[in-house]
Amino acid sequence: MFRKLAAPLLLAAAVGVLSFAADPAPAPKRKILFFTKSSGFEHSVISWKNGQPSHAEKVLLELGAKNNWDFEFSKDGSKFSKDYLAQFDAVFFYTTGDLxxxxxDKQPPMSPEGKQALFDYVKSGKGFVGTHSASDTFHTDNESKKGPERYLNHGEKADAYVRFIGGEFIKHGAQQEAKNTVTNPKFPGFENVGREYGFQEEWYSLxxxxxxxxxxxxxxxxxMKGKEYERPAYPSTWARKxxxxxVWYTAMGHREDVWTNPTFQNILVGGVKWALGDVQAEVPANLNETAPGAMTNPPYVEPPPPKPAKK
Structure with a gap:
């Protein structure tokens, strides 16, 4: 049996960055852009309601207070440029669709130059973090979400963003508990997770x-249950230079209780610290060793015909 997570923590709602208690060797102050434009489906966990921060943003404010991080929350893609990004130490995506x-969401779109500015920004030595639907963003050739081409691997012809983040969303099945095996227990955030972890989540097939x-x-x-998972084991969290x-990505982050779960938070905080460059870890390629069948995708299932309109 895989290790189940502890009961979710109850986090107080916050509307600003909390005060940070200094310690003998405080981490340097870091500024992070949390970007949540949804050109496709908008997840409730990053939805703004009545001008208040989303559930994920409230959690990040709490984590920021503990780790000396300041967050800027934005859904405005038009801001992306070399000068705008220069103020941040890392950019964090929870996005969907062609930005x-x-x-x-009718928020201002990113320009093609802004998209390239993101790549140049990270290449220069900065950090990128992606959770959940960050892999459901900038799909290759705007491929159909319903057609069989969504199930093809594109290799070097994949969209530049897909190459950058490290993988691409295909589909998900019903929410369920799933076992994840840790392949590098020494990587920041995974030190105390154990050999396996799992919980109820909307797991992406990638x-x-x-x-x-x-x-x-x-x-x-x-x-796992569902045609979406009829395939060999594949990565759910990874890092790359x-x-x-x-660049650090995890497919987790759909559910509110995942965001308040200590194990997810440990994994996320470790990933953010590594992306910032505040902790060090080597990230040699290991896809073939850890998930040799990862490039085998699930079978395409023709969707049911639409129901006839009621008279």
């Missing part, structure tokens, strides 16, 4: 993994 289009990713955990897809910069 160069206004899309679902594809088009960039060959140089350093896999941190692998999900036991064959044991992008030039002089650092």
């Amino acid at each position: 160069c289009s206004e899309g679902t 594809k088009d993994f960039t060959p140089d990713i350093h896999v941190l955990s692998v999900i036991d897809a064959p044991a 992008e030039g002089n910069g650092r």
Whole structure:
């Protein structure tokens, strides 16, 4: 049996960065952009309501207070430029869809130049963090979400963002508990997780993994329910270098109780610290060793015909 997580922590809602208690060797103050434009589906965990921070943002404010991080929360893609990004130590995506289009949330889109500015920013030595639907962003050739082409691996022809983040969302099945095996227990955030972890979550089935990713955990897809997971085990969390910069991604983060869970928070905080460069870890490519069947995607299932309209 895999290790289950402890009961979720109850986090107080916060609307600003909390005061930070100094210690003998405080971490340097870091500024992080948490970008949540949803040109596709907007997840409730990052939705702004009545002008208040989202659930994920409230959690990040708490974590920021503990780790000396300041967050800027934005859904405005038009701001992306070399000068705008220069003020941040890392950029954190929880996004969906083609961010160069206004899309679902009607927030200002990113320009193609802004997209390239993100890549250049990270290559220069900065950090990038992505959770959950950050892999459901900038799909290759805007491929259909329903057609069989969504199930193909594109290799070097994949969108530049897919190559950058390290993988691409295909589909998800019903929420369920799933076992994840830790492949590098020495990586920041995984030191106390144990050999396995798992919890109720909306688990993504992923594809088009960039060959140089350093896999941190692998999900036991064959044991899961649903056609989406009829495939060999594949990565669920990883890290990679992008030039002089650092990219870290986890497929977790759909549910509110995941964001308040201590194990998820430990994994996330470790990933953010590594992306910032505040902790060190080598990330050699290990996809073939940790998940040799990862490039085998699930079978395509024709969607049911639409129900006839009621008369």
